[in-house]
Amino acid sequence: MMNKKIRWGILGTGRIAQKFASDLKYIEDAELHAVASRSKTNAAIFAQLYPAALQYDDYHTLAKDPQTDIIYVATPHGLHFEHVMLCLQHGKAVLCEKAFAVNSSQTKSMIAAAKEQKVFLMEALWSKFTPQWQKMTDIIHSGQLGEIKNVIINFGFVPQPPVAERLFSPALGGGTLLDIGVYNVFYALSALGKPDYIDARMTPASTGIDEQCAVLFRYNSGAMAQLFSSYCTHLATEADISGSKGRLRLTHRFYTPDSTLEFYPGRADSKVIVPVEQTEGFGYHYEARHAGDCLRKGLTESPVMTHADTVLLMETMDEIRRKAGIQYPADTK
Numbered sequence: 026m027m028n029k030k031i032r033w034g035i036l037g038t039g040r041i042a043q044k045f046a047s048d049l050k051y052i053e054d055a056e057l058h059a060v061a062s063r064s065k066t067n068a069a070i071f072a073q074l075y076p077a078a079l080q081y082d083d084y085h086t087l088a089k090d091p092q093t094d095i096i097y098v099a100t101p102h103g104l105h106f107e108h109v110m111l112c113l114q115h116g117k118a119v120l121c122e123k124a125f126a127v128n129s130s131q132t133k134s135m136i137a138a139a140k141e142q143k144v145f146l147m148e149a150l151w152s153k154f155t156p157q158w159q160k161m162t163d164i165i166h167s168g169q170l171g172e173i174k175n176v177i178i179n180f181g182f183v184p185q186p187p188v189a190e191r192l193f194s195p196a197l198g199g200g201t202l203l204d205i206g207v208y209n210v211f212y213a214l215s216a217l218g219k220p221d222y223i224d225a226r227m228t229p230a231s232t233g234i235d236e237q238c239a240v241l242f243r244y245n246s247g248a249m250a251q252l253f254s255s256y257c258t259h260l261a262t263e264a265d266i267s268g269s270k271g272r273l274r275l276t277h278r279f280y281t282p283d284s285t286l287e288f289y290p291g292r293a294d295s296k297v298i299v300p301v302e303q304t305e306g307f308g309y310h311y312e313a314r315h316a317g318d319c320l321r322k323g324l325t326e327s328p329v330m331t332h333a334d335t336v337l338l339m340e341t342m343d344e345i346r347r348k349a350g351i352q353y354p355a356d357t358k
Protein backbone atom coordinates (compact mmCIF):
# COMPACT_ATOMS: atom_id res chain seq x y z
CA MET A 26 0.00 0.00 0.00
CA MET A 27 3.01 2.29 0.46
CA ASN A 28 3.54 3.29 -3.16
CA LYS A 29 0.05 3.60 -4.47
CA LYS A 30 -2.96 5.82 -3.93
CA ILE A 31 -5.28 5.00 -1.05
CA ARG A 32 -8.47 3.68 -2.66
CA TRP A 33 -11.55 4.88 -0.81
CA GLY A 34 -14.96 3.28 -0.80
CA ILE A 35 -18.01 5.25 0.33
CA LEU A 36 -20.92 3.43 1.96
CA GLY A 37 -24.15 5.45 1.69
CA THR A 38 -24.70 8.35 -0.71
CA GLY A 39 -26.38 11.00 1.46
CA ARG A 40 -25.48 14.60 2.20
CA ILE A 41 -22.23 14.10 4.08
CA ALA A 42 -21.01 11.39 1.71
CA GLN A 43 -21.19 13.95 -1.10
CA LYS A 44 -19.14 16.53 0.80
CA PHE A 45 -16.57 13.94 1.77
CA ALA A 46 -16.30 12.67 -1.82
CA SER A 47 -15.89 16.23 -3.05
CA ASP A 48 -13.00 16.84 -0.61
CA LEU A 49 -11.07 13.71 -1.59
CA LYS A 50 -9.75 15.60 -4.63
CA TYR A 51 -7.55 17.68 -2.32
CA ILE A 52 -5.53 14.61 -1.35
CA GLU A 53 -2.81 13.81 -3.87
CA ASP A 54 -2.35 10.17 -2.87
CA ALA A 55 -6.02 9.20 -2.51
CA GLU A 56 -8.84 8.39 -4.92
CA LEU A 57 -12.51 7.60 -4.76
CA HIS A 58 -12.53 4.01 -5.95
CA ALA A 59 -16.00 2.65 -5.19
CA VAL A 60 -19.39 3.81 -3.98
CA ALA A 61 -22.22 1.71 -2.59
CA SER A 62 -25.86 2.63 -2.22
CA ARG A 63 -29.01 0.66 -1.48
CA SER A 64 -30.18 1.84 -4.86
CA LYS A 65 -28.56 1.35 -8.26
CA THR A 66 -29.84 4.75 -9.43
CA ASN A 67 -28.37 6.60 -6.45
CA ALA A 68 -25.02 4.84 -6.84
CA ALA A 69 -24.94 5.83 -10.51
CA ILE A 70 -25.93 9.47 -9.83
CA PHE A 71 -23.29 9.71 -7.10
CA ALA A 72 -20.56 8.21 -9.29
CA GLN A 73 -21.44 10.65 -12.05
CA LEU A 74 -21.00 13.62 -9.70
CA TYR A 75 -17.93 12.16 -7.97
CA PRO A 76 -16.25 9.78 -10.40
CA ALA A 77 -15.67 6.32 -8.93
CA ALA A 78 -14.41 3.28 -10.82
CA LEU A 79 -16.94 0.95 -9.17
CA GLN A 80 -20.58 1.39 -8.24
CA TYR A 81 -22.52 -1.12 -6.16
CA ASP A 82 -26.21 -1.29 -5.37
CA ASP A 83 -25.60 -3.05 -2.06
CA TYR A 84 -23.23 -2.45 0.83
CA HIS A 85 -22.10 -6.07 1.12
CA THR A 86 -20.36 -6.12 -2.25
CA LEU A 87 -18.39 -2.99 -1.35
CA ALA A 88 -17.32 -4.57 1.96
CA LYS A 89 -15.99 -7.54 -0.01
CA ASP A 90 -14.30 -5.55 -2.79
CA PRO A 91 -10.61 -6.56 -2.71
CA GLN A 92 -9.46 -3.33 -4.43
CA THR A 93 -10.90 -0.98 -1.77
CA ASP A 94 -8.43 -0.03 0.98
CA ILE A 95 -10.73 1.82 3.38
CA ILE A 96 -14.48 2.42 3.63
CA TYR A 97 -16.05 5.66 4.82
CA VAL A 98 -19.35 4.76 6.52
CA ALA A 99 -21.80 7.63 5.98
CA THR A 100 -25.16 6.14 6.92
CA PRO A 101 -27.37 7.34 9.82
CA HIS A 102 -25.74 6.63 13.19
CA GLY A 103 -28.45 4.12 14.17
CA LEU A 104 -26.99 1.92 11.41
CA HIS A 105 -23.26 2.49 12.03
CA PHE A 106 -22.92 -0.63 14.17
CA GLU A 107 -24.38 -2.88 11.45
CA HIS A 108 -22.45 -1.26 8.61
CA VAL A 109 -19.08 -0.96 10.37
CA MET A 110 -19.31 -4.58 11.53
CA LEU A 111 -20.05 -5.63 7.95
CA CYS A 112 -16.87 -3.92 6.74
CA LEU A 113 -14.72 -5.20 9.61
CA GLN A 114 -15.92 -8.76 9.10
CA HIS A 115 -14.45 -8.52 5.62
CA GLY A 116 -11.17 -7.16 6.94
CA LYS A 117 -11.77 -3.62 5.67
CA ALA A 118 -10.36 -0.51 7.33
CA VAL A 119 -13.11 1.93 8.33
CA LEU A 120 -13.59 5.64 8.90
CA CYS A 121 -17.03 5.91 10.55
CA GLU A 122 -19.06 9.10 10.78
CA LYS A 123 -20.06 10.60 14.10
CA ALA A 124 -21.93 9.74 16.23
CA PHE A 125 -19.81 6.59 16.08
CA ALA A 126 -22.69 4.42 17.32
CA VAL A 127 -25.85 4.73 19.40
CA ASN A 128 -24.21 3.73 22.70
CA SER A 129 -20.92 2.68 24.27
CA SER A 130 -21.82 -0.99 24.22
CA GLN A 131 -21.99 -0.93 20.41
CA THR A 132 -18.84 1.22 20.34
CA LYS A 133 -16.81 -1.27 22.38
CA SER A 134 -17.98 -4.19 20.22
CA MET A 135 -16.94 -2.33 17.07
CA ILE A 136 -13.49 -1.55 18.49
CA ALA A 137 -13.05 -5.14 19.70
CA ALA A 138 -13.94 -6.42 16.22
CA ALA A 139 -11.36 -4.09 14.62
CA LYS A 140 -8.70 -5.26 17.07
CA GLU A 141 -9.56 -8.89 16.38
CA GLN A 142 -9.34 -8.35 12.63
CA LYS A 143 -6.24 -6.15 13.07
CA VAL A 144 -7.72 -3.43 10.85
CA PHE A 145 -7.85 0.34 11.15
CA LEU A 146 -10.96 1.92 12.67
CA MET A 147 -11.47 5.61 13.45
CA GLU A 148 -14.40 7.90 14.26
CA ALA A 149 -14.73 10.68 11.68
CA LEU A 150 -14.59 13.48 14.24
CA TRP A 151 -13.31 15.76 11.50
CA SER A 152 -13.07 18.90 13.68
CA LYS A 153 -10.06 17.44 15.45
CA PHE A 154 -8.03 17.56 12.23
CA THR A 155 -8.71 21.17 11.20
CA PRO A 156 -6.32 24.14 11.52
CA GLN A 157 -8.90 25.74 13.87
CA TRP A 158 -8.64 22.82 16.26
CA GLN A 159 -4.86 22.99 16.18
CA LYS A 160 -4.91 26.71 17.05
CA MET A 161 -7.48 26.19 19.77
CA THR A 162 -5.40 23.50 21.47
CA ASP A 163 -2.19 25.52 21.04
CA ILE A 164 -3.81 28.46 22.84
CA ILE A 165 -5.20 26.28 25.63
CA HIS A 166 -1.83 24.55 26.16
CA SER A 167 0.12 27.81 25.98
CA GLY A 168 -1.56 28.91 29.20
CA GLN A 169 -2.91 32.14 27.67
CA LEU A 170 -6.38 31.33 29.01
CA GLY A 171 -5.05 30.49 32.48
CA GLU A 172 -6.92 27.75 34.30
CA ILE A 173 -10.03 26.86 32.31
CA LYS A 174 -13.08 27.55 34.42
CA ASN A 175 -15.96 27.16 32.02
CA VAL A 176 -17.05 26.06 28.58
CA ILE A 177 -20.32 27.31 27.10
CA ILE A 178 -21.44 25.86 23.76
CA ASN A 179 -24.70 25.96 21.83
CA PHE A 180 -25.59 24.26 18.55
CA GLY A 181 -29.02 24.68 17.04
CA PHE A 182 -30.82 24.79 13.72
CA VAL A 183 -34.33 24.25 12.43
CA PRO A 184 -34.25 21.37 9.91
CA GLN A 185 -35.59 22.56 6.57
CA PRO A 186 -37.64 20.44 4.13
CA PRO A 187 -36.96 17.86 2.91
CA VAL A 188 -36.11 16.88 6.50
CA ALA A 189 -33.84 13.82 6.59
CA GLU A 190 -35.68 10.93 8.25
CA ARG A 191 -32.63 10.19 10.38
CA LEU A 192 -33.02 13.40 12.42
CA PHE A 193 -36.25 12.36 14.17
CA SER A 194 -36.26 8.55 13.84
CA PRO A 195 -35.44 6.58 17.04
CA ALA A 196 -34.39 3.55 14.96
CA LEU A 197 -31.88 5.66 13.00
CA GLY A 198 -30.47 7.26 16.17
CA GLY A 199 -32.32 10.58 15.77
CA GLY A 200 -32.16 13.53 18.19
CA THR A 201 -29.96 16.53 18.83
CA LEU A 202 -27.53 14.99 21.29
CA LEU A 203 -26.09 12.29 19.02
CA ASP A 204 -26.32 14.42 15.88
CA ILE A 205 -25.03 17.85 16.91
CA GLY A 206 -24.65 17.79 20.70
CA VAL A 207 -21.85 15.28 20.08
CA TYR A 208 -19.65 18.21 19.03
CA ASN A 209 -20.54 20.20 22.16
CA VAL A 210 -19.65 17.23 24.34
CA PHE A 211 -16.44 16.51 22.45
CA TYR A 212 -15.17 20.10 22.73
CA ALA A 213 -16.02 20.24 26.44
CA LEU A 214 -14.25 16.93 27.08
CA SER A 215 -11.23 18.14 25.13
CA ALA A 216 -11.00 21.41 27.08
CA LEU A 217 -11.84 20.14 30.56
CA GLY A 218 -11.55 16.33 30.54
CA LYS A 219 -14.00 13.80 31.91
CA PRO A 220 -16.57 15.50 34.18
CA ASP A 221 -17.03 14.45 37.80
CA TYR A 222 -20.80 15.05 37.65
CA ILE A 223 -23.23 15.23 34.74
CA ASP A 224 -26.75 16.57 34.69
CA ALA A 225 -29.00 16.77 31.64
CA ARG A 226 -32.59 17.47 30.62
CA MET A 227 -34.35 17.22 27.28
CA THR A 228 -37.56 18.17 25.51
CA PRO A 229 -38.92 15.29 23.42
CA ALA A 230 -40.12 15.61 19.84
CA SER A 231 -43.33 13.76 18.90
CA THR A 232 -41.20 10.72 17.95
CA GLY A 233 -39.64 10.64 21.45
CA ILE A 234 -36.13 11.67 20.45
CA ASP A 235 -34.64 14.84 22.02
CA GLU A 236 -35.69 17.96 20.14
CA GLN A 237 -33.64 20.00 22.61
CA CYS A 238 -31.08 18.87 25.13
CA ALA A 239 -29.40 20.82 27.94
CA VAL A 240 -26.29 19.39 29.60
CA LEU A 241 -24.27 20.50 32.61
CA PHE A 242 -20.81 19.14 33.45
CA ARG A 243 -19.31 19.84 36.87
CA TYR A 244 -15.75 19.21 37.98
CA ASN A 245 -14.24 18.83 41.45
CA SER A 246 -11.89 21.67 40.45
CA GLY A 247 -14.92 24.00 40.33
CA ALA A 248 -14.98 24.16 36.52
CA MET A 249 -18.30 23.79 34.67
CA ALA A 250 -19.51 23.26 31.11
CA GLN A 251 -22.95 24.21 29.83
CA LEU A 252 -23.97 22.61 26.54
CA PHE A 253 -27.20 23.11 24.60
CA SER A 254 -28.47 21.57 21.37
CA SER A 255 -31.70 22.28 19.52
CA TYR A 256 -33.68 21.32 16.43
CA CYS A 257 -36.32 24.00 17.02
CA THR A 258 -34.27 27.22 17.01
CA HIS A 259 -31.45 28.61 14.93
CA LEU A 260 -28.74 29.24 17.52
CA ALA A 261 -25.43 31.08 17.26
CA THR A 262 -23.65 27.70 17.23
CA GLU A 263 -20.63 29.15 18.99
CA ALA A 264 -18.26 27.99 21.68
CA ASP A 265 -16.66 29.95 24.53
CA ILE A 266 -13.75 28.46 26.43
CA SER A 267 -12.87 30.70 29.35
CA GLY A 268 -10.14 30.67 31.93
CA SER A 269 -8.74 32.76 34.74
CA LYS A 270 -6.71 34.86 32.27
CA GLY A 271 -8.73 34.99 29.06
CA ARG A 272 -11.50 33.71 26.84
CA LEU A 273 -11.41 32.00 23.46
CA ARG A 274 -14.51 32.30 21.29
CA LEU A 275 -15.08 30.05 18.31
CA THR A 276 -17.65 31.86 16.19
CA HIS A 277 -20.55 30.46 14.12
CA ARG A 278 -20.20 26.77 13.20
CA PHE A 279 -17.51 26.51 15.86
CA TYR A 280 -16.72 22.90 14.88
CA THR A 281 -15.78 23.72 11.26
CA PRO A 282 -13.04 25.56 9.35
CA ASP A 283 -15.65 28.34 8.79
CA SER A 284 -15.25 29.42 12.39
CA THR A 285 -13.18 32.44 13.40
CA LEU A 286 -11.14 32.23 16.59
CA GLU A 287 -11.44 35.31 18.79
CA PHE A 288 -9.12 35.66 21.76
CA TYR A 289 -10.16 37.97 24.59
CA PRO A 290 -7.25 38.54 27.00
CA GLY A 291 -9.45 40.86 29.07
CA ARG A 292 -13.00 42.18 28.96
CA ALA A 293 -15.48 41.86 26.08
CA ASP A 294 -13.84 44.74 24.14
CA SER A 295 -10.33 43.20 24.18
CA LYS A 296 -10.86 41.04 21.08
CA VAL A 297 -7.87 39.79 19.08
CA ILE A 298 -8.52 37.71 15.95
CA VAL A 299 -6.33 34.60 15.86
CA PRO A 300 -4.89 33.99 12.35
CA VAL A 301 -5.73 30.55 10.96
CA GLU A 302 -4.78 29.16 7.55
CA GLN A 303 -7.52 29.05 4.88
CA THR A 304 -9.13 25.70 4.14
CA GLU A 305 -9.82 24.34 0.68
CA GLY A 306 -13.18 22.65 0.18
CA PHE A 307 -15.30 21.75 3.21
CA GLY A 308 -12.42 20.51 5.36
CA TYR A 309 -13.09 16.75 5.35
CA HIS A 310 -9.79 16.06 3.58
CA TYR A 311 -7.83 16.63 6.80
CA GLU A 312 -9.32 13.55 8.50
CA ALA A 313 -9.21 11.52 5.27
CA ARG A 314 -5.53 12.33 4.72
CA HIS A 315 -4.78 11.35 8.31
CA ALA A 316 -6.63 8.03 7.92
CA GLY A 317 -4.63 7.34 4.74
CA ASP A 318 -1.37 8.14 6.54
CA CYS A 319 -2.33 5.70 9.30
CA LEU A 320 -2.94 2.97 6.71
CA ARG A 321 0.44 3.60 5.11
CA LYS A 322 2.08 3.24 8.51
CA GLY A 323 0.18 0.00 9.15
CA LEU A 324 -1.64 1.47 12.16
CA THR A 325 -4.94 0.01 13.34
CA GLU A 326 -5.75 3.01 15.54
CA SER A 327 -5.29 6.74 15.00
CA PRO A 328 -2.90 8.40 17.45
CA VAL A 329 -5.02 11.58 17.13
CA MET A 330 -8.62 10.36 17.37
CA THR A 331 -7.97 7.32 19.53
CA HIS A 332 -10.34 4.50 20.44
CA ALA A 333 -10.20 5.81 24.02
CA ASP A 334 -11.41 9.23 22.78
CA THR A 335 -14.36 7.57 21.07
CA VAL A 336 -15.23 5.40 24.08
CA LEU A 337 -15.08 8.38 26.47
CA LEU A 338 -17.29 10.40 24.15
CA MET A 339 -19.88 7.61 23.86
CA GLU A 340 -19.82 6.78 27.59
CA THR A 341 -20.36 10.46 28.38
CA MET A 342 -23.30 10.59 25.98
CA ASP A 343 -24.71 7.40 27.56
CA GLU A 344 -24.66 9.15 30.94
CA ILE A 345 -26.24 12.31 29.49
CA ARG A 346 -28.97 10.16 27.94
CA ARG A 347 -29.53 8.35 31.25
CA LYS A 348 -29.96 11.66 33.06
CA ALA A 349 -32.12 13.21 30.32
CA GLY A 350 -34.19 10.10 29.57
CA ILE A 351 -33.18 9.61 25.93
CA GLN A 352 -33.62 6.01 24.80
CA TYR A 353 -33.14 4.06 21.56
CA PRO A 354 -34.32 0.62 20.46
CA ALA A 355 -30.63 -0.40 20.20
CA ASP A 356 -30.17 0.09 23.98
CA THR A 357 -32.18 -3.03 24.77
CA LYS A 358 -30.65 -5.32 22.13
Ligand SMILES: NC(=O)c1ccc[n+]([C@@H]2O[C@H](COP(=O)([O-])OP(=O)(O)OC[C@H]3O[C@@H](n4cnc5c(N)ncnc54)[C@H](OP(=O)(O)O)[C@@H]3O)[C@@H](O)[C@H]2O)c1
Pocket residue numbers: 037038039040041042061062063064067068099100101102104122123124149151189190191197203204
Ligand atom coordinates in the same frame (compact mmCIF):
# COMPACT_ATOMS: atom_id res chain seq x y z
N1 LIG B 1 -19.06 15.22 9.82
C1 LIG B 1 -20.06 16.02 9.52
O1 LIG B 1 -19.89 17.22 9.32
C2 LIG B 1 -21.42 15.45 9.35
C3 LIG B 1 -22.42 16.21 8.78
C4 LIG B 1 -23.65 15.63 8.58
C5 LIG B 1 -23.88 14.32 8.97
N2 LIG B 1 -22.88 13.61 9.55
C6 LIG B 1 -23.12 12.22 9.97
O2 LIG B 1 -23.13 11.41 8.80
C7 LIG B 1 -24.13 10.41 8.89
C8 LIG B 1 -25.07 10.56 7.70
O3 LIG B 1 -25.67 11.83 7.73
P1 LIG B 1 -26.29 12.51 6.41
O4 LIG B 1 -26.70 13.88 6.80
O5 LIG B 1 -25.41 12.33 5.26
O6 LIG B 1 -27.60 11.62 6.23
P2 LIG B 1 -28.48 11.41 4.93
O7 LIG B 1 -28.35 12.56 4.01
O8 LIG B 1 -29.83 11.00 5.41
O9 LIG B 1 -27.77 10.16 4.21
C9 LIG B 1 -27.65 8.92 4.83
C10 LIG B 1 -27.45 7.86 3.76
O10 LIG B 1 -27.40 6.59 4.42
C11 LIG B 1 -27.95 5.59 3.60
N3 LIG B 1 -28.95 4.80 4.34
C12 LIG B 1 -28.89 3.48 4.56
N4 LIG B 1 -29.96 3.04 5.22
C13 LIG B 1 -30.72 4.13 5.43
C14 LIG B 1 -31.98 4.31 6.06
N5 LIG B 1 -32.66 3.28 6.61
N6 LIG B 1 -32.51 5.54 6.10
C15 LIG B 1 -31.84 6.58 5.56
N7 LIG B 1 -30.63 6.46 4.94
C16 LIG B 1 -30.08 5.24 4.87
C17 LIG B 1 -28.57 6.29 2.39
O11 LIG B 1 -27.70 6.09 1.30
P3 LIG B 1 -28.11 5.09 0.10
O12 LIG B 1 -29.55 5.37 -0.19
O13 LIG B 1 -27.20 5.51 -0.97
O14 LIG B 1 -27.88 3.69 0.55
C18 LIG B 1 -28.58 7.76 2.76
O15 LIG B 1 -28.41 8.58 1.66
C19 LIG B 1 -24.79 10.60 10.25
O16 LIG B 1 -24.22 9.71 11.18
C20 LIG B 1 -24.46 12.02 10.64
O17 LIG B 1 -24.36 12.24 12.03
C21 LIG B 1 -21.67 14.14 9.73
